[in-house]
Amino acid sequence: MPFTALHAGLGRLDATLPDLGHQLDWAQVYKARPRPPLVCPQCEWGLHAKVSRYGVRFFCHDPGRPPSCELSNESWEHHMLKLELAGAIREAGWFAELEVPAADGSWRADVMASSVDGTQRMAWEAQLSAITDEDIEYRTERYRAEGIRVCWVSPHKKPPQWISVVPAVRVRSPEGRGQSWVVDDGLAGFDFTAGGWAFREEQLQRFVRWVLGGQVVSVESYPRYRRVPRVVDGKRLRFRRGRWWTSLQSADAQTRHESMRRRQEAAKEEREARQRKREEAAERRRKELEEKERIQRAQEAERRAKKAAEESRIRMEVWEREWAEEKARREREKAEKAQRLAREEAEREERERQALEAATVWWGRLSTQQKEELLAAVTERAWREEKLWVTVPENPLMDPAYAYGVPLYTQGKRRRSLYGIVRPCPELLAASPRAREEHALVRNTQEATELQEAGCEGRITHFDLPEHEQLSMY
Template sequence: MAFTAIHPEYGRIDATLGNLGCGLDWSQVHRVRPRINLTCPECEWGVHAKHSSRGLRFFAHNAKRPADCQLSNESVEHHLLKLELATAIRQAGWYAELEVRADGGSWRADVLASSLDGTRRMAWEAQLSAITVEELRERTARYLDEGIGVCWVSPRGEVPWLSSVAAVRVTAPKEDSHVWTVADGLAKFMPRLGSWVRVSDIDLTTFVRWALKEQVTPHTILPRYRRVRLKPEGNLSRRSLCWASPKSTAAESRHEQMRSRQDEQKKRRQERERVEQELKLLEEKARKEEEERRRSIEREAEAEKARERLQAQRDQWEADRKERLARAEEQRRIEEERARKAEQARLAQERHEREAATRWWSELSGEQWQDLLAAIGEFSAQERAGKAYPDKQGVDAEYAFGVPVMARRGLYGIARPSPESVKNWNAYYRLRIFVRNQREADLITAQGVDPTLVVHFDLPDFEQLNLC
């Protein structure tokens, strides 16, 4: 849905204008056969003239329109607000163009207002969707770079960015009215209260006229006055920017000057009080210093005795410290000797296990190993665990010098771990252990392994060949 379209002969046409902005009658584009080749100014897709059920004239996209066209994705509420803004601008005596894009594409105004003499332009943006403050400021800067003022208008109940840019919050007409009103964003300064007070219930047409004639302008509120009253005696809301009249901004300036004078007088009074207080403190300090001098003589005598006692304590502490250091050194030496012996025992055990594992695997030929792998694979297939296979070539000390076997769900078991190592092995103590026959199974269970975890395949002992 859009209010503007590109006519193949007359260029840009506007459904909100009686002559479509180019001297054409609506009947010359609405339900004309053959259909006029109108296109969307945003996506260049074909559009056609339509009436809404309330008689609103607009241009609808033809079938299979691009999904990313901004005009076609705007809500009905968005379009109605744009139309209301355009109507208000025209009633203020300015030109209003809807859906205007910059030549370079740096901005697209929902409604662009232009003065009759062409010296001033102002963009009016209907903002209904969520948007960040950074994006609002960036888009505002693009307008200002080209000398175009801007006002953001939102009908939402909560507008978190309201005072971050020049903006107002509006309220749609109620059932018994056709008037849009400004609910927030406009304020006046009340010297009696010394603060800004929100102005609400101003009809949108009046506000647009004020803004175009610069009877109200965006005003950056001075830091002292940024707690704006929602009503004269109501709650406060922090704001940094509002629309205000020159009279109010001047009143704020005068009030700030008055407050600055009061602050200066207060500073001078505080400075006098500070000097007087410092004099009193100096006198009090001198009195206390004299008292302290007398007391210090008495304390010095007591301190000498205390130093003698302290020196005796220090001598005792030093003797105790040396004794503790000697005991600690002896304990360290004992711990180091114990650790050295433990490391020697560990290395001896590791050599013993590695030699035992070498002998254990030397009993097995390559053909016997392949028979065992085949038996494990058949066993895993019967359990529907997938075809089991060795995880790596060669034995692994981490698995008690056995070979880890993988299946579909991960580690399936350990093939033929060394009996000398399995008794000390607890990392995977609940995994299955696969061996060739009952003899090998007995060697494993003799080390304390749960027999239910040991699986053998009654493979014969033959071809006793060394692997290394």
């Protein structure tokens, strides 16, 4: 559905112009007979003039057109946007040509705007299909190489990614009759006070006039200002934009603000540098002071260590002296104790010897027969009077614990008990507390008297045995 056609005799016809660009009436090509020789500027297939139900004039391919022709594959929205762009260019006082190819066929502009004096040209591209950033930059560079400015226009609701890469805007189609196309993205003003860009909406026709008149230019957004807030459907969002169409005043405001910001940052960096120098100087002083204090602490620690070592040495000497004295004292005490024990042992042995001598003398007063007689009398009396069975050992022995008397025991069913002491020695009774309290058994009243006089406290039983010849025990 192209808006242009090539006439065999007149050349290029433009359906958007009232005179088709050659002082022709539309009726001369629309349903005219014979049919004028018209072909497609791109695929050179036959064309014929048509009018849409909305009254839009255009050219249509004859049946059997090549499927690769780009002009025939463009959508209705694409054609309407090109038509709107052409109308806006003409309203601005510039010439507008649709579907203009390069001389070498390397590019084809949707709408080419030309100034009245022919010194300026600007391509307006309605870009609806997907395209990469690299491809659109390449196509923009081709225009720039031939001295042609360009503005890419997208009618999609979602802003294309390349809107920040090349000079571009996004437009919004009319929502009803009597309304206009509106540029709602890609146009902005710089707020010097806020220090950032702000989205601006404007009628497409006015925007085109501003661009062609040089009132609005495409400028690059400095990196610091590329994130721009905007309220969309009640939500505050942030968009990233690297390029804007804006006024010369806004472009200058961005430059001035960036210069001011850089001066402020330079001043801030200078202040921070001075602050860092002060902090570094303070840090050096602090470290020097710390080092000085560390040296002082080390010296003080060394002094204390020497003092502690000296005090330890003195304590060690005192301890060694005291230990030597204590050792000597213990040796003396040990020697004294050994002497005392030896003396006590000698005294004990002497007492035992004397006790043994006294006991020998005491028992030496009786013969063996008298001893046996006395022991028999004791056992007989114990059984007769007390019904106690007293056993006499085969070899009766004197017991030092009982003043060298002979202890006799009763034999019970479960245990034996001490019955009495036979003839404890009166002379040894004082040194035998147990013997003084036990039952003493002697031959006669004389021996009983001797025990009483020696301090016997227990019961004394004598048997009034007769005196016989005294025989020695040895």
